[in-house]
Amino acid sequence: MTEIFFFAFLSLMALFYIKERIDYRKRKILFSTKGDYIHRLYTTVESIGRVVKIEDLLEKFVQEVVVQLEMESVYVLTYDFQTHQVTLTNKSKEYTQHQIDEVLVERLGLGDIKKTDHFYIAFIHQDVNYKRILVVDHNKTIYLKDEELLWLELLLLYLNNFIENTKMVEELLNQLKHMKEADNRQLPWLNKLLWLRFEEEKYQLAQELHDTILQEQLHIAREMDVLMHTKEKEEIPSKLIKLHEHMIISLNDLRGYCENLKPPLLDTLGLNAALEKLIQKIHKRANFVLIYD
Numbered sequence: 001m002t003e004i005f006f007f008a009f010l011s012l013m014a015l016f017y018i019k020e021r022i023d024y025r026k027r028k029i030l031f032s033t034k035g036d037y038i039h040r041l042y043t044t045v046e047s048i049g050r051v052v053k054i055e056d057l058l059e060k061f062v063q064e065v066v067v068q069l070e071m072e073s074v075y076v077l078t079y080d081f082q083t084h085q086v087t088l089t090n091k092s093k094e095y096t097q098h099q100i101d102e103v104l105v106e107r108l109g110l111g112d113i114k115k116t117d118h119f120y121i122a123f124i125h126q127d128v129n130y131k132r133i134l135v136v137d138h139n140k141t142i143y144l145k146d147e148e149l150l151w152l153e154l155l156l157l158y159l160n161n162f163i164e165n166t167k168m169v170e171e172l173l174n175q176l177k178h179m180k181e182a183d184n185r186q187l188p189w190l191n192k193l194l195w196l197r198f199e200e201e202k203y204q205l206a207q208e209l210h211d212t213i214l215q216e217q218l219h220i221a222r223e224m225d226v227l228m229h230t231k232e233k234e235e236i237p238s239k240l241i242k243l244h245e246h247m248i249i250s251l252n253d254l255r256g257y258c259e260n261l262k263p264p265l266l267d268t269l270g271l272n273a274a275l276e277k278l279i280q281k282i283h284k285r286a287n288f289v290l291i292y293d
Contacts, residue, residue, distance in 0.1 A: 040068055041151055045158050054166050061159055073137030078130050079105050111153050125163045216250040
């Protein structure tokens with residue numbers, strides 16, 4: 001029985017180990033994690049997501065990798081496809097030069113992390129002329145665990161998206177700057193974007209008015225039509241009082257729509273007073289706790 005127990009125990013351990021290896025290779029799933037890497041990923045993404053320039057974004061990314069992986073030799077290199085030269089992106093750091101295989105660099109794809117004799121190399125971002133890669137020098141003594149490799153791979157995917165979005169914002173700002181320096185004419189695509197956004201807002205407002213104020217007015221009109229043809233004269237005063245109350249509520253709702261579209265305090269007393277009034281209105285009809293500063 002003891003031999004059977006140990007045989008079954010060791011067989012299950014081996015099975016789970018093999019399953020974990022296969023899951024990590026095929027689906028990037030770990031059977032168990034030994035550190036709080038999901039929380040680390042969340043805090044890191046939140047930290048680097050606030051940066052608005054690509055250079056600052058890469059600098060912040062390197063700092064986070066150094067802190068989380070506890071490794072000092074972390075660099076971001078730029079590979080030029082035309083000259084086949086590798087340069088250090090961050091000029092403030094000194095790079096310990098190692099021979100980098102150009103074929104390996106060119107084959108790196110999104111999410112790839114390769115281990116060589118001297119360093120880990122990973123794909124960050126690529127455009128027409130350049131490819132940015134991450135180099136983590138392990139000096140043949142430090143080996144990243146599966147959890148750390150998975151954390152780094154997910155972070156690189158986020159970073160690639162951040163760089164793409166940041167490039168789009170920078171290109172937009174440059175176009176607006178050139179437009180202002182040229183002749184102050186608006187760009188055609190900007191006019192179209194503003195027009196589409198304005199039409200969307202009008203559609204939403206029309207839908208809200210149709211579903212609220214208009215339905216209430218139709219209800220009041222039908223009730224008035226019933227009163228005009230009723231034969232029970234003694235019930236007319238009480239029904240008129242209810243209709244009057246409905247009309248007052250409908251008018252208050254309509255006034256609220258007008259105030260939301262054009263807050264009167266915004267022009268007279270400024271943004272702070274308008275926000276205070278808006279928060280007071282929400283407090284009156286909200287069934288939740290609203291904390292504001």
